[in-house]
Amino acid sequence: MAVKAKKALVDVDKLTKAQAKVELMRLALELEGHDKRYYQKDAPTVSDAAYDALRRRLEAIEAKFPDLVTKDSPTQTVGAAPARGFAKVQHAVPMLSLGNAFSDEDVTEFVERIRRFLKLDADHIPVLVAEPKIDGLSLSLRYENGELVRAATRGDGFTGEDVTANVRTIKDIPHTLKGRNVPAACEMRGEVYMLKKDFLELNKKQAAADDTIFANPRNSAAGSLRQKDVSITASRPLKFFAYTWGEMSEPPADTQHGMLEWMDKAGFVVNPLITLCERVDDVLEFYNKIGEERASLGYDIDGVVYKVDRLDWQERLGFVSRSPRWAIAHKFAAEQATTILRGIDIQVGRTGAMTPVARLEPVTVGGVVVSNATLHNEDYIKGIGNDGSPIRDGVDLRVDDTVVVQRAGDVIPQVVSVVLDKRPKSAKPYKFPDTCPVCGSHAIREEGEAVRRCTGALICPAQAVERLKHFVSRLAFDIDGLGEKQIQEFYEDELVMSPVDIFTLRERDGRSTRKLMEREGYGETSVRNLFDAIDARRNIELHRLIFALGIRHVGEGNAKLLARHYHTIENFREAMLAAAKGSKDEENTTEAYQDLNDIDGIGEIVADAVVEFFAEPRNVKALGELLHQIEVKPAEQPRKSSPVSDKTVVFTGSLTKFTRDEAKAMAERLGAKVAGSVSKKTDYVVAGEDAGSKLTKAREHGVAVLTEDEWLKLIGE
Ligand SMILES: NC(=O)c1ccc[n+]([C@@H]2O[C@H](COP(=O)([O-])OP(=O)(O)OC[C@H]3O[C@@H](n4cnc5c(N)ncnc54)[C@H](O)[C@@H]3O)[C@@H](O)[C@H]2O)c1
Numbered sequence: 273m274a275v276k277a278k279k280a281l282v283d284v285d286k287l288t289k290a291q292a293k294v295e296l297m298r299l300a301l302e303l304e305g306h307d308k309r310y311y312q313k314d315a316p317t318v319s320d321a322a323y324d325a326l327r328r329r330l331e332a333i334e335a336k337f338p339d340l341v342t343k344d345s346p347t348q349t350v351g352a353a354p355a356r357g358f359a360k361v362q363h364a365v366p367m368l369s370l371g372n373a374f375s376d377e378d379v380t381e382f383v384e385r386i387r388r389f390l391k392l393d394a395d396h397i398p399v400l401v402a403e404p405k406i407d408g409l410s411l412s413l414r415y416e417n418g419e420l421v422r423a424a425t426r427g428d429g430f431t432g433e434d435v436t437a438n439v440r441t442i443k444d445i446p447h448t449l450k451g452r453n454v455p456a457a458c459e460m461r462g463e464v465y466m467l468k469k470d471f472l473e474l475n476k477k478q479a480a481a482d483d484t485i486f487a488n489p490r491n492s493a494a495g496s497l498r499q500k501d502v503s504i505t506a507s508r509p510l511k512f513f514a515y516t517w518g519e520m521s522e523p524p525a526d527t528q529h530g531m532l533e534w535m536d537k538a539g540f541v542v543n544p545l546i547t548l549c550e551r552v553d554d555v556l557e558f559y560n561k562i563g564e565e566r567a568s569l570g571y572d573i574d575g576v577v578y579k580v581d582r583l584d585w586q587e588r589l590g591f592v593s594r595s596p597r598w599a600i601a602h603k604f605a606a607e608q609a610t611t612i613l614r615g616i617d618i619q620v621g622r623t624g625a626m627t628p629v630a631r632l633e634p635v636t637v638g639g640v641v642v643s644n645a646t647l648h649n650e651d652y653i654k655g656i657g658n659d660g661s662p663i664r665d666g667v668d669l670r671v672d673d674t675v676v677v678q679r680a681g682d683v684i685p686q687v688v689s690v691v692l693d694k695r696p697k698s699a700k701p702y703k704f705p706d707t708c709p710v711c712g713s714h715a716i717r718e719e720g721e722a723v724r725r726c727t728g729a730l731i732c733p734a735q736a737v738e739r740l741k742h743f744v745s746r747l748a749f750d751i752d753g754l755g756e757k758q759i760q761e762f763y764e765d766e767l768v769m770s771p772v773d774i775f776t777l778r779e780r781d782g783r784s785t786r787k788l789m790e791r792e793g794y795g796e797t798s799v800r801n802l803f804d805a806i807d808a809r810r811n812i813e814l815h816r817l818i819f820a821l822g823i824r825h826v827g828e829g830n831a832k833l834l835a836r837h838y839h840t841i842e843n844f845r846e847a848m849l850a851a852a853k854g855s856k857d858e859e860n861t862t863e864a865y866q867d868l869n870d871i872d873g874i875g876e877i878v879a880d881a882v883v884e885f886f887a888e889p890r891n892v893k894a895l896g897e898l899l900h901q902i903e904v905k906p907a908e909q910p911r912k913s914s915p916v917s918d919k920t921v922v923f924t925g926s927l928t929k930f931t932r933d934e935a936k937a938m939a940e941r942l943g944a945k946v947a948g949s950v951s952k953k954t955d956y957v958v959a960g961e962d963a964g965s966k967l968t969k970a971r972e973h974g975v976a977v978l979t980e981d982e983w984l985k986l987i988g989e
């Protein structure tokens with residue numbers, strides 16, 4: 273199972289101390305890089321199995337040379353420090369990791385260790401609670417007098433990231449604890465996760481907007497929770513299972529299973545599969561049963577956690593460095609198989625992105641036949657990431673290679689490694705095409721980007737068809753009877769070449785081509801229904817239209833933000849055309865661009881993509897033609913009647929009554945616009961402590977400056 277490295281590694285037993293020291297340093301550095309990408313960026317570059325193999329080697333070397341173990345070795349630390357951009361939260365009780373068991377013997381040994389430690393006699397077996405190990409990210413929720421006051425990620429175990437506002441959008445998490453038995457201070461802990469079907473759906477949406485694609489449900493849960501824009505988190509289907517706790521002023525039970533029952537009564541979701549086990553055989557049976565059901569659970573689990581049930585025993589057992597002695601994670605083996613890479617195909621997407629796909633000799637991985645696997649991009653094939661870091665230990669992929677395939681998080685098949693010994697002499701490094709396989713246009717890769725794109729936006733059929741498919745997709749125009757299949761056919765017959773053609777189908781019917789009715793699969797009724805369905809969509813919501821345009825990085829969420837901000841299509845179009853005037857300058861200084869960039873939740877990348885779209889005359893022309901055929905409903909405005917509706921507010925300085933995200937969300941709910949910088953359009957500046965240049969600027973412009981309390985009073989809170 274171990275991933276083969278380029279050079280054979282020296283047996284741990286044969287390492288000299290000097291060699292061990294060097295290798296420990298190298299491994300620590302490599303693991304640290306993986307931890308950063310996994311925990312902070314939610315974008316790992318190696319599989320968990322490859323990561324675990326590196327870790328196990330480091331552990332083996334440390335076991336042989338215990339005096340080489342340093343305080344900051346990966347075996348002594350947890351996770352990674354909080355990422356920049358999040359406020360830090362100190363955990364009252366540290367959040368640790370878990371020791372691992374990979375075999376039945378490891379589990380027996382775990383139980384033996386407990387018995388020896390507690391000096392139990394031979395026939396006295398501690399009762400264990402077996403819990404599915406949910407593959408998400410752990411979260412700590414602090415309740416004071418039953419009210420949720422703070423939520424934080426694990427971070428490095430001691431300090432986590434403040435995600436309070438994000439967490440308030442998760443339905444499974446109660447804002448107030450139920451029942452009479454509520455401790456004054458309690459830190460509830462558990463796992464934030466995403467259902468597999470929701471993950472696939474989200475990735476589809478992300479792909480349609482040419483936005484980040486997540487490797488598995490775990491990364492998408494982490495990436496969705498750890499958002500600076502809370503409205504993005506709110507739009508993601510996150511779920512939560514409670515299973516442990518940190519500080520607990522008056523513990524409501526004295527066993528693990530008792531605590532779980534209390535959590536359920538207090539209003540949390542507790543995993544229904546958790547089982548009390550009296551014998552080692554029972555836990556192993558549970559492990560095997562869950563392993564069989566794994567694929568159909570709906571969410572990913574990567575093992576089973578066994579915990580000593582009696583809390584007084586948990587207390588006595590305590591901790592070793594980064595994990596408790598009273599619990600262990602029994603991991604599932606990764607679902608892997610070996611097969612041959614037969615070829616690499618290039619798919620061209622709606623935005624011209626060229627995605628390589630591996631054509632594999634069909635092979636069964638964990639009960640599912642796999643014949644394709646995504647290869648992500650050019651660098652993934654090369655084995656060297658955009659930032660120069662190695663992928664698969666730096667081994668490239670070649671056609672005819674024997675490769676190890678894995679279903680990551682049970683869902684998307686991935687090529688995790690190459691069996692170099694089996695590489696045929698004739699196998700040549702793969703040369704990524706620099707022209708589009710569909711239209712032959714030049715394909716370029718912009719600096720800092722991983723993706724190579726076809727430049728033939730308007731002449732490239734792959735892009736045109738994909739753009740049209742996107743235009744009629746569910747979150748865009750969503751026209752009954754006009755799906756991907758029909759679009760493909762109509763495009764090939766030159767009936768529909770651009771969006772406006774959809775709306776002139778009826779008047780053009782039979783003019784230069786045969787009537788639709790005469791086409792195979794159509795009759796009088798179905799054609800009438802199609803025309804009616806098209807007509808029904810002549811009146812469209814603004815956010816659907818914006819989404820339908822297929823602008824890079826503009827998914828459903830961003831389309832809604834833009835629609836809400838600009839309210840009507842006229843406003844939006846005018847503002848974007850004004851902003852596009854500055855698009856060729858080194859820095860876009862137009863007021864329209866500043867305003868766009870200041871929308872809460874719209875970053876520079878998105879703003880630039882929108883402006884780029886409007887800077888292309890052919891796009892503007894196509895939109896103009898379309899608007900002759902349709903009517904666009906103004907976006908719904910948030911609550912009108914608040915004292916701050918339509919006012920522009922800037923928050924600055926360090927706020928103590930609420931976080932910056934909460935303040936923004938609150939203001940926007942009341943219909944105010946929240947801007948990032950002070951201008952003459954600003955109505956209020958709400959200043960916390962140490963407010964700097966924005967305060968000075970507010971005074972210059974004569975803008976009203978409020979304290980946090982004055983602001984709360986103004987909005988009537
Ligand atoms: N691919 C990479 O680059 C990369 C990088 C870093 C870590 N990883 C992966 O992350 C894992 C190691 O991370 P870790 O330190 O979080 O340890 P871990 O995932 O092995 O175990 C600890 C975690 O299990 C979770 N958990 C789920 N259900 C639980 C339950 N019922 N009770 C208790 N805990 C439960 C908690 O979040 C807890 O923090 C490994 O699987 C490793 O492969 C991968």
Ligand SMILES: [Zn+2]
Pocket residue numbers: 620708709710711712713726727728732733734735
């Ligand atoms: Zn092309």
